[in-house]
Amino acid sequence: MxxxxxxxxxxxxxxxxxxxxxxxxxxxxxxxxxxxxxxxxxxxxxxxxEGAIKGFTVVLDPEVIGLSVSAIVFVNVEQRTWEESVAELGGLPGVERVLLTSGEFDFALLVRFRDLGDLRDVLLGQLQTMPHVRGTQTLFVLQEHDNGLDLSLLG
Known part of the structure; x- marks a missing residue:
């Protein structure tokens, strides 16, 4: 870090x-x-x-490019497997962000897909068959609003 x-x-x-x-x-x-x-x-x-600016990128609109299904997938993994799980989870199709969390779930994934069939195939066919995964819960994103990082917190 x-x-x-x-x-x-x-x-x-x-x-x-x-x-x-x-x-x-x-x-x-x-x-x-x-x-x-x-x-x-x-x-x-x-x-x-010094790493404050990590890079420059293009910000895509998922809807416009055909990724109309967004979800947050909460994942629990076997104890002491979080390091290898980060790479495995991040390698799944459709995963935009992997967050290591505290509380009831070990990870939260932001995923995006063309349709529910693609989401289903990844959740049931790949994610839930991973050896370290103990359980998942999926919440659909109905609307997004990006406030961006609040720089006023630094002042």
């Missing part, structure tokens, strides 16, 4: 602008944050090298 780094107001503004548009040029970023190009470049380079 990466260590914590101190983020000042300029860092937070840079992150905020890049979250809104990850394709900004350094020149445009500098203008929006009201710093020099050299400062914007140095700050961006530091944020990337």
């Amino acid at each position: 990466a260590g914590r780094i101190a983020l000042d107001d300029i860092d937070l503004r840079i992150i905020s602008e890049l979250r809104a548009d990850g394709r900004l040029s350094v020149n445009e970023l500098a203008q929006r944050v009201n710093v020099s190009r050299a400062t914007a470049y140095a700050r961006l380079d530091r944020l990337r090298s």
